[in-house]
Structures are given as structure tokens and as C-alpha cells.
Amino acid sequence: MSAELEGLHEECGLFGVWGHPDAARITYFGLHALQHRGQEGAGIVSNENGHLHGHRDLGLLAQVFNDDKKIDRLKGNAAIGHVRYATSGSGSVDNIQPFLFRFFDGDVALAHNGNLTNGRQLRRELEADGGIYHSNSDTEVLMHLIRRSDKLTLIEQLKDALNTVHGGFAYLLMKNDCMIGALDPNGFRPLSLGQMTNGAYVLASETCALDIVGAKLVRNIEPGELIIVNDDGYTIEKYTDKTQKAICSMEFIYFARPDSDIYGVNVHSARKRAGARLAQEAPVDADMVIGVPNSSLSAAAGYAEESGLPNEMGLVKNQYVARTFIQPTQELREQGVRMKLSAVRGVVEGKRVIVIDDSIVRGTTSRRIVQLLREAGAAEVHMRIASPPLRYPCYYGIDISRTSELIAAHKSVQEICEFIGADSLAYLSIDGLVETVGLNADAPYGGLCVAYFNGDYPTSLGDYEEEFLASITEEDKKRLTEFARDSSQYYGNEYTHYLMEKSK
Numbered sequence: 001m002s003a004e005l006e007g008l009h010e011e012c013g014l015f016g017v018w019g020h021p022d023a024a025r026i027t028y029f030g031l032h033a034l035q036h037r038g039q040e041g042a043g044i045v046s047n048e049n050g051h052l053h054g055h056r057d058l059g060l061l062a063q064v065f066n067d068d069k070k071i072d073r074l075k076g077n078a079a080i081g082h083v084r085y086a087t088s089g090s091g092s093v094d095n096i097q098p099f100l101f102r103f104f105d106g107d108v109a110l111a112h113n114g115n116l117t118n119g120r121q122l123r124r125e126l127e128a129d130g131g132i133y134h135s136n137s138d139t140e141v142l143m144h145l146i147r148r149s150d151k152l153t154l155i156e157q158l159k160d161a162l163n164t165v166h167g168g169f170a171y172l173l174m175k176n177d178c179m180i181g182a183l184d185p186n187g188f189r190p191l192s193l194g195q196m197t198n199g200a201y202v203l204a205s206e207t208c209a210l211d212i213v214g215a216k217l218v219r220n221i222e223p224g225e226l227i228i229v230n231d232d233g234y235t236i237e238k239y240t241d242k243t244q245k246a247i248c249s250m251e252f253i254y255f256a257r258p259d260s261d262i263y264g265v266n267v268h269s270a271r272k273r274a275g276a277r278l279a280q281e282a283p284v285d286a287d288m289v290i291g292v293p294n295s296s297l298s299a300a301a302g303y304a305e306e307s308g309l310p311n312e313m314g315l316v317k318n319q320y321v322a323r324t325f326i327q328p329t330q331e332l333r334e335q336g337v338r339m340k341l342s343a344v345r346g347v348v349e350g351k352r353v354i355v356i357d358d359s360i361v362r363g364t365t366s367r368r369i370v371q372l373l374r375e376a377g378a379a380e381v382h383m384r385i386a387s388p389p390l391r392y393p394c395y396y397g398i399d400i401s402r403t404s405e406l407i408a409a410h411k412s413v414q415e416i417c418e419f420i421g422a423d424s425l426a427y428l429s430i431d432g433l434v435e436t437v438g439l440n441a442d443a444p445y446g447g448l449c450v451a452y453f454n455g456d457y458p459t460s461l462g463d464y465e466e467e468f469l470a471s472i473t474e475e476d477k478k479r480l481t482e483f484a485r486d487s488s489q490y491y492g493n494e495y496t497h498y499l500m501e502k503s504k
Helices: 023-033 068-072 119-128 140-148 154-162 207-212 249-255 267-281 297-307 330-340 364-375 413-420 430-437 462-471 474-486 494-503
Strands: 012-018 041-048 051-058 078-084 099-103 106-116 167-175 178-183 192-195 201-204 216-220 225-230 233-238 288-291 315-317 341-343 352-357 380-385 424-427
Touching (some): 012 023, 012 106, 012 178, 012 225, 023 041, 023 078, 023 201, 023 207, 051 106, 099 140, 106 119, 119 140, 154 167, 154 225, 178 201, 192 207, 201 225, 207 216, 249 267, 267 297, 267 380, 267 430, 288 297, 297 352, 341 364, 352 364, 364 413, 413 424, 462 494, 474 494
Parallel strands (some): 288 352, 352 380
Antiparallel strands (some): 012 078, 012 201, 041 051, 041 078, 099 106, 106 167, 167 178, 178 225, 192 201, 192 216, 315 341
16 A cells, blocks of 8 residues: 555556466466455456356455355366456446457457557547447457457467557467467566466466465566467567567556565565665654555665664554545545554654655645644654656556646645645655666666656657647646757657647
């Protein structure tokens, strides 16, 4: 939790296994480790001697599979599964994945993590050409493209389709004789291959899901790669050479579990280094450090260690309260904060407190946290954020697609500080984020996507280009114009420059 008590959502997690006699149950366990990536719905499709069987529904994984019979019906030695939080498409059972397609030449199951930036355009074109859709998710677009390809084999058809869709995506497909994984050319979403002790292969969005089923990491799927798993083992193919690593930085900041490794970087360690760097960049005279549970605890440990201050439990999370984001109004979401978090009076009373959080989205939750601590008797409350200010929308699979949702898009750091009622506020720098993750020194921004912080998008925005230009302020346009002209470290600021020219 955190990211302003779940003000941000990454829409799903993927898990697949090939070669295990109880594949559906293994997939259930794997998805359980990925439940943090999606709570809206879940589904599993199993492969029984080439015949695919599926079950999916709205709700948490344990609600969807609330008795053994539902798992027992999913027979076979291979399965793929999905947990979902919606960014593209509405919250109906029709949008819950994996999708199961029944064709004359065999069944195919498909699950998707991410968001296509040209999904709307492709869907319009495909519908005009006779395509029929059962959901309003952009996931079905890929299957339409596969079936319309004039290539002879499924793998070639898939490569054709993957070179047509743009944006952030990790796909899992299953047919009668193989399981296939694919990652977008920038690697926005993580995908890893593991192997169990019985030889079964596993594909998962995070390595924590490998750990829970006793699988050892074999390799990470790289941007632009396709992996085919079958009874003979696995093979890796590339569907494009036009790749540039730009992993979503929010995976390290908030989304991924702390026990996961992303391209060899442990998430907890990266967050702890970010906290230490934040202590160097924004020290403050105080009595203690406290983290907002749960995803900010690693950064709080780093800040406390670097600053030499005690790391105290000043905020306690109630584990048994419904998620605040499902409340129908912002007012009820704010009330939910008091239900979800409690300040520990015996710890913070009379103390100068440094609060570490991973991000500020709308600012309302941060304001409530400051208020809780002041009501508990804190003498001073200093907010420190272990990421840069969120100023720009994400179009690759995070549900922040409007700048109106982001307080840092409209207010200065000082104005945000006044809004939340803190004694001081400071954020981690972009350089600090890049260096503390320490992923790839040779790639722009160290191989991270930091577009939410500086507006430098690593790909064309496609369907969202006009939406983006209409949503940003004149001050933003001025800032981005200067950035496009002056930046020496960029994905290719030709695109940023193009956007700013178009906005004039």
C-alpha cells in the first residue's frame, strides 16, 4: 500500500506454467503473489491435452476461486492466469482475462498487462473491416491482428501483430501445444522466466511469484523478445530490433513487491537506496523517521539509516479494511484513510517527525496523514517523497491519464506543502531516482521511463497525443519546450520537440 494509499493502480499481473500436473493450482498460487497488481478480477485458463478450459470473474482471486471445485475443473499440465485492475476497458466480467478464443483450427487464450497507445485507432480500423469485439478492453486487438495476418504460422502472425501494436505490453498466450510470452520494445512491464524442480517452466510478471511456487529464475524476457515454451523446453526469438529499454520507474517506486527483482535489481534495495539519497538531498532537523505503510517502509529505512535518526512505527495500517479506491466519492476515499491508517500517539506525541511516502498523487491523502499525526500530538511533520513530483499522465498502463488528477501538475512544491499542511516538503530528484535504481548506466535515464516526472515519453502517444496536448498548461508547454531544446539525456527528444511544436 501507499502511493498515497493506492492513488495509483497498475492494471494487472500475469502468470503461466507449462509442464506441471497441477498447473491450474500452481497458477492460483502464482497469481496470489501478484494480487497487489490487480484486485478487480481474476481468471485462469488450463490446457488439458490441447483442450482449453477457463474460469474468470470479478473480485479478488480467493473470491473468484472460492472453492476447490473451480480449480479442479481446470485440468491439464499447463495454464495461464491474470489478475486485473482496469485502465483500458470498464469493470465488467467481459473484460476479465485470460480471454479464451475458440477457432476452427484450435483454441487460443490471451492475457495482457499494459496499455496500447494505438489501440483505439486499430480497433476502429478492425471494426470497419468486420471485426467483432466482446469486451471494450484493448487486449482483443492483438487477437484480431493475429487472425488477419497473412503469415503462415502463429508465431509469424504474432510477430506481425506485435509490430503493429504500440505502447506498453506484456502478453501471455496459450494454444494446444505451447505457451508464449511477449514483451514490448521498451520493456515497460517486467516479465520473467523460471523453472520448477520438476522441470516445469513458469512465466510471471514478478519474480516474487516464481519464489512462491519454488521456481528459480532462468532469465528475464528482454524488450522486443518472444518466448515459446513447449514440451521440448523454451526458445527465444526477437520480433523487432528497434528496442530501447524504458522500464516503468513506478515498478521500483511503488508497484512491485519488495521481494521481487527487476532485471537483477532488488526492489527493496532500490527503494532503500532512494530513501538514503533523499536524506542526502533533503535533510531536516527532526527526532524520528516514519514510513507510510507498506511500500514506503523500505525508503524510510534508507532515510533513517543515512540520517542517523531512529526509524519508528508512527503509522499503523489496518489490514482488514476495504480498499479506499473503490469508494464512490473522493470524500469517502478520504474518510477511508482514517480507517486504514492510525497514528501512534505514544510514538509521535511531542516529536518532530519525518514522514516518508513513495509519491503524492492528488494530495488529499497526504493532507489526511499530516492531520492524523498532528491530532496525535506531533510537534512538526516534514514530508519527504521518495520519487520526483508526478506531473504528467502515463499512457502505458497506469491509471493516471489526466493531469487534472495530479496535484504537482498545477502546484509548486511550496504550494503542495501548504495544501497538505506539512512543515516542509521535498521530493527525490530524477537523477537521484535513476542512480539509486542503478539499472543501466548506458541507456537514457538508466533504462527507466520517467515520463510522468518530466514529460519525455519514450514512444509516440498515438491515440492519446491530442488528449495530452489539451490537458497540459501553458507553463507545462514552456517547460517541455525548454526541455526538448536543452536536454542532453533523453529518449530522443525529437518527439518531445514535435509535441511542443504541434501545441503552438
